[in-house]
Amino acid sequence: MNRFGYRLSPSSQIDLDVSDNSLFRQILAGEPGISTCISCGSCVASCSAGVFDKISFRKALHLLEAGMDTEAVALLEGCMMCGKCTLVCPRGINTRHAIVLIKRKLNKG
Amino acid sequence: MSCITRCPRKNGPGLIIQALRNLSQELGYFIDSEKGRQQLVLNRALCGNILNYGYCVYPRTFHYSDHPENGPVGKLIEDNLEAVHKRVGSNLDGEGPGILRKIPQSDLDELKRIFDVTGATERMEKIETISKKRAKELGLSDEEYCRQIFTINSEEHYI
Amino acid sequence: MTDRVLIIGGGPAGLEAANQLNLLGYKPVIVEKDDTLGGHLAKWDRLFPEGESAETVLYKLIKPVEHTPVYLNTIVEQADKEGNHFRVKLSGGKEEIVSAILVCAGFSLFPAEKKEEYGYGIYNGVITSSDLEKWFKTGKGVNINNPSKVGFVHCVGSRDEKICNRQCSKVCCVTAVKQACEIKEKFPDSEVFCFYMDLRMFGRKYEDLYLKAQNKYRVRFIRGRVSEVSEDFTGKVVIKAEDTLSSKPLKVSLDLLVLMTGMISNSSIEELSGILSLNRAEDGFIEPADTITKMYDSGKEGIFLAGAVTGPKTIPETLSEARASALAIHNYLSNKAIQ
Amino acid sequence: MRERIVFAFDPFVIPFTLGMVFIILYLSVGGFKIIAKLSAEEKMKLLKHTFSFAIFKTLWDIIADCLLHIKIFKRNIRLGYMHASIAFGWFMLIFIGHIEVMLYTPQRMGVLYYPVFFRYFVMKTHETLRGDFFFFLMDLFLLIVLSGVGIAIYKRFRSAIVGMKRTTKLRTGDKIALYSLWLIFPLRLFAESFTAGISGGSFLTISINRVFNTFATNESLIQPVWWAYSLTLGAFLFALPFSRYMHIPTEIFLIWMRNSGIRATSSRDGYAESEIYSCSSCGICIDACPMAVKSENSKLTSVYYLRLMRRRLPESMNHADKCLMCGRCVEMCPVEIDSCKLKVLKREEEISEKRLRMAYLSEVHTNVNKSDVLYYAGCMTHLTPVIYNSLFKILQKSGILFSFMDKDGSICCGRPLMLSGDTYSAKELIEKNRQTIINSGAKTLLLSCPICYKVFKEEYDLPGIEVVHHTEYINRLLNEGKIALNKSGKSFVFHDPCDLGRGSGIFEQPREILMKAGELRFASEERGKSHCCGGSLGSLSLDKEERNGITKAALATLFENNPDELVTACPLCYKSFKNINGKPTADIAQIVAEQMV
């Protein structure tokens, strides 16, 4: 630590002019349904992994759209792909497809 | 307090936070959080200044070592405090009215009585006793404990 | 002698009531404080949910009552009950003897400059939904050239204790989504944001409009009330809000910010309610006798209510209330005739 | 019979010879490449298989599939005859050709082209019964092949006669190979007929010789006909690797490898490559695929996938993602290409980062109380509680103690994760479930979801524990008399869930149960050919409308003989049908629970 004993703490504010949500746009191209998400949380409520781990597809979408890719993917890490979220989604979004696309895009670096 | 101007339901989020902090001190939960533990150094500094000098902030207790951001000018002011204050016309530790005057002991006693009567002293003692207990549990001397709570920031507050 | 009925307010409610009263054989008289009929509808471009043109709707309402006597730029100055008639003094020295009065004075749009933190009237990039509607209709009023980023702020002057209008104005969410689609239609490569607290798309086909805005036009809906608006060095409007769904504060600079101003009670209603001694709620809207079964009844004999004077309403609701009041007047006058 | 041409060579043989050399080289290089890509263990299997008695079964399979095409006969007799006649007929022509060379001109044994153009190089000296016999055979098989080619030509214009609604369009490579294939045998006929006067022939060639007597014996015409024959042969051989007919040689190679137990491990190389080249683009899988109910999706069926994979084009990913993994095309494919496995492998290659993802599993402690029967609902059954409630009623009635493994939230069985391509993380789930099951000390693992059943059966190593689906288990309870059903007047149709029927081979048990519960009616397509319900987790990218379309198509086949109630045995099928089916839909456990005595 520097001689002052503290550092400039980074702002948690997202600047939409600068944030790069290219990953979100790629996923959107692959699964256009995610643009119709109304954040009702049914997916998170029915999530099998949600019982054990902090996993939230809804929040991941939001973080992705704000360009915070690493935090978004960290939320999807424990997904078991069981597909219950797709079954309960009132907007009929293929959430499982979106999660696969995210996992694939992420590994390509 | 910018939140008060903006709340469409006329609430005061800032005041609610303040009430919660007071509550956590009353019920003793403050000791379990990093920011809560800092209350000890705050009480000692602020209440110390008020009861001893009648000011919330007092130059003689505002050490450059604790406030390096005061910069070289701050260091210069601290090194020749009396001279600087005389130069700018303050009445440091002087009698009668004026800047940073010596507040008569009678007024300080009144403040002490106000502290006793309104529960401030009781609050300070509670913070002291609980903090001493925690310091002993952590096996730290009082000085080390204060140093720790004064400087350590786990920095997981902005995720 | 056929009964004459005074209709205060020449908006959609007044026009429809006049038409119905004509059909029922009465002689309605419309008093309108502005210089044109149609109220806010006349200043509107397209209506939700399917974008019908406001002009054609207005034409359909005005056409059947073109022969009805209308006093423009006139307000009611005094009205006293004489037996079962009313002697009504109108501004400009005119006078009418009528057997019933229908109050359909409508609503006023919330003056956006009262919401200081949104900078209406201070920053050029900030306009209201009615400004935008006027621009769509006439191209005049505000200048909008190819904005690349447009923001819509919901609940401006509604659901806000600070400006004493705690109620929801019902129509601005749908209007915002409609206008968002219209902006994307006109400027396809613009980015459109909607800042909302709750998206109240309550009616039929409104959800389809919302769905279209989401997947066809890719309007970005952010749940968070805009806290303040300012102007950056380049003249762009910078807004700050929190995306409460990812609990992250955010800021974005926009070329255009549209404030969805809500419906508040008509500015001239205070004086009118005094004249007719109607009882007003504390937010200024007139209280009907019974909000469920008797929306048309003002509680005073011979005086009836219709439309947004009793609270925010969509145009279909306003028209059906106008018809209900016309019928109520008919029942009132016909059984009065029996006595 | 003696040689007519001195050096037994004539320029017209060159195109054929070049073609033959080219195809032999191409095949050997391809074959070598495939074997090289196999793992050492797979190579051992190949060797072990070749030098064991099993090789005879492989030889029989090759004859049955590649020459006689028995599987296609089962599907459609005319289609079967067409394939068999050409394949077997051509094989016999080559085979007998070699015998003739061996008998009459043994010194020409090594010459590559000799057997093919035998009739040109020899002159008939005197009648021998043996000679006539061979000539007769050659003409007979030529006639058979010609009949096959006739049907093939006709089929190309009206494919319905062979029972195929849709087939694939021909690409340029296919066209060259096909048209040259069509020309080879008629030209051979003319060629052999023209020289029948010299080299002799049999009923076919001699009769044609006489018919065209005027110019048949004209010396100048013989050369061009043989040239044409050789050229078409050459053209066919050169075009072969770039056409669908490459499957002729590669299928033999494939059967040999498959029978020695080798399966695809990568999406493009090794065994997979031989599968891809064995696809004859026949298009049977287009009709088979439930997705093809929507015309755009028929472009995404397995045949097009294999084509794109063959040409290494990236668009194949869309096909791999959309596939329902229902296995119907694999079931119907005459060459038994496991395109589902290939597509899953393709998905696996997309998730390159193989690392631990389920860190939270270590902190999960599902305490399961000891009992013989352990019931695992799985994620889907949690969405359809009526199934496990009925099942519990049945178990209680038959006095069986059981414990509910994933009562408060299930750790997924791992199959959906594997289907999505992340087999590495799936192993973490499998390992966790495995420990829980083994620690519970159960003897039987009861499942109500076929998707879980298949993965528990294939991927889990559960020593001493019987994995059983609730249809099997209920049937056993009924047969042991633990429970009994009173027949209701209702008529049922049973929908075979893909993973239960095709996937795990359970067809009879559910039907036995339903026969005890009421009148069982047939669906137009059932058992191995049962239509996917549309809800399959196999597909990643199908959207809601497409799934509903598939469900409706499946319902059409199920309600062909309008039964009162549709019964299935999978929570996902149940949920997919329930929303759309007007008529009552139930899981088999429900029926049993309701009609239990």
Added chain:
Amino acid sequence: MIVEGKKKIWSEYQKDIPDDHYFYVRSCIRQNFFPASEKVFLDIVRDRLGLDFFETPHHTTCGGIAYHSDSIPQETLMTIVARQFALMTEAGYENYVCSCITSFGIYNEIINTWFHYPELEAKIRELLWEASKREFKIPKSVVHASDVIYKLRNKILENGKYRLVNKNTGEPLRVVEHIGCHYSKMFPSKGVGGAEYPYVLTGMAEAWGGTVIDYPERRHCCGFGFRQYLVQANRGYSLSNTHKKFESMAPFKPDMIITNCPGCPYFLDRWQYVIEELEGKTYGADSKGIPVFTYEEVAGLVLGYDPWDLGLQMHQTAVEPLLDKIGITYNKEDKYKI
């Protein structure tokens, strides 16, 4: 920017500021870091303008910082404030002026709380009597010292020697006005010009010839945050607030910053030094930092006081560039002569 829009809002927030007879209370922070400012204030109002500003030596801190750092409960704060009012009542004054914005916020908050909960006021009266045998009356009006200077801004201009104008280019200086959060954010009607566009400092700057910059983060907090600064571990948060403000005002290239709360100049000034040390980044036209002043210092400069009498040597960010811009004569040597 449509300036008339702002003027319309300013016209709605007319605050009545008494002309004379004030009971003056000092600010702890101002006395510590900008002592000269308080001296100049009294010098201007008493000597130059002859107004009656009474200061009793018995008044103490209002305890605001301790209250906002949650060190003392609300009753204690209220009793201390009650004692201050008692001193005023004993001195026979009715207009209360405080030099600190935090205090101004405290007084407004307490008076408003008592207004809504009279029983609390009664309880505090008892506690005060019990502790110090004093009686108090609620002041007729409570204003902040900057309101007074705002009211006298034109008088100061008349006696002024310099104006906030660039000497060589003749252009008005680009001034950033920063209003203390507790001035009008809690009670907009208590601030001149309301909470969104407070006019108290703008009025001064424009009266004395400068133009005010409206940058996006103009209403953002300077970062004091009480316990966010007093405890070293949290200072990172405090620093990031000021950093955000400077990043937002940088494109406008301001010449100076004028503030009315004592804490803000200390942080806006010192954090520039720390940002330069930590991030190596400086702001301002010639990137030698933006000098920060209290309104009294600016008033003093306009009136022609010697910069070193105004205590400008106690600033960390150099003020000389600005003095040269205005054309104020000063001699370098005795900047630090004590």
